[in-house]
Amino acid sequence: MFSLLIINRNLRNLQQISCRLLSSLSKNYICDSSVIEAYHTNPQLKSIIDRQEHQFYYHADSKIKQELPSVFKQISSGSHSPKKPYYLTNSTSENTIDHTTSNKISIDEFIKITPWNDRGKGKFPGLIGMEILSMSHDYVSCQLKIREELLAPNGYLHAGVVVTLADTACGYGCMYSKPSKAKSFTTIELKSNFIGTAKAQAVLTCEARLIHQGKTTQVWDAQMYTIDFILAHVPRLR
Incomplete structure (x- = not known):
């Protein structure tokens, strides 16, 4: 009975963590008219939006030619936009969204990265x-928001999280960029240089770049940073 109580308690803790993760990964997307039109003609886009893992909005004065699906929420004139919005648009469309706007993503990019984010669900990348x-x-x-569960006992971000983020980013890049005849890959060397650290609530960003692509190996370079400073540099050989 004691063991059963511990298991049930651990399951509840995991469920709570999963709920927080889903909430943190959910985004607010403001869509232009091209997205509404693409929803009716692009099955991939429709299937992703219909999952309702994110919130999708449109402005009331948008030039909408199609019937509005219920998954899109209207932003009426004079009302406030949702917090920290991303702007989803057709990269070839001419709409009112300013092309200098930050956090803008095209429909094609949105469709491309969704399956890669799906890969991490229920696995270690999704857990962190x-x-x-x-x-x-x-x-x-890629990025992650630093939570209390990712901290070391000293209250700072655990170094293993930094290495995991770099390792996974380089691994995804290797999978995406591998030769057509290659079936898979494995890491043969990884080195990390830590320059700083971070605390909870900070957003850790990782940028991984392919440095060398040979017949049987690839060399990737990853850099991790927050909005304040660089945390680590991870050169990697696959």
Whole structure:
């Protein structure tokens, strides 16, 4: 009975952590008219939006030509926009969203990174709250919000979290950039240089870049930083 109580308690703790993770990864997307139109014509986009893992908004004065699905919430004229919004748009459309606006993502990029974020669900990357922001042949950008559970006993970010973020970012990049005949990969060397640290509530960003691509090996370089300073540098050989 004592063991059962411990197991049930641990399960409740894991469920609470999972709920916090889902909440932290959920985003507010402000959409232009091209997104509404693409929702009706692009099955991939529709399936992602219909999962309702994120909140999708549109301005009342948007030039909407299609019937508005219930998954899109209206922002009426004069009302406040949702907190920390991302702007989802068709990269080729001419809309009112300023092209200099930060946190803007195209429909194509949104569709591309979603399966990679899905890979981490229920696995270690999902457990620490890692989120892919951008991905291309030789570049991966990701981030996580530092929570209390990720701290070392001294109250600062555990070094293992930094290495995990770098290792996973480089690994995803290697998978995305591997030769067509390659089936998988494994790490053969990893070195980390720690320059600073961070505390809870800070957002840790990782940028991984492909430095060298050979026939059987790739060399990736990752840099971790917060808005205040660089935390670590991780050169890696695969």
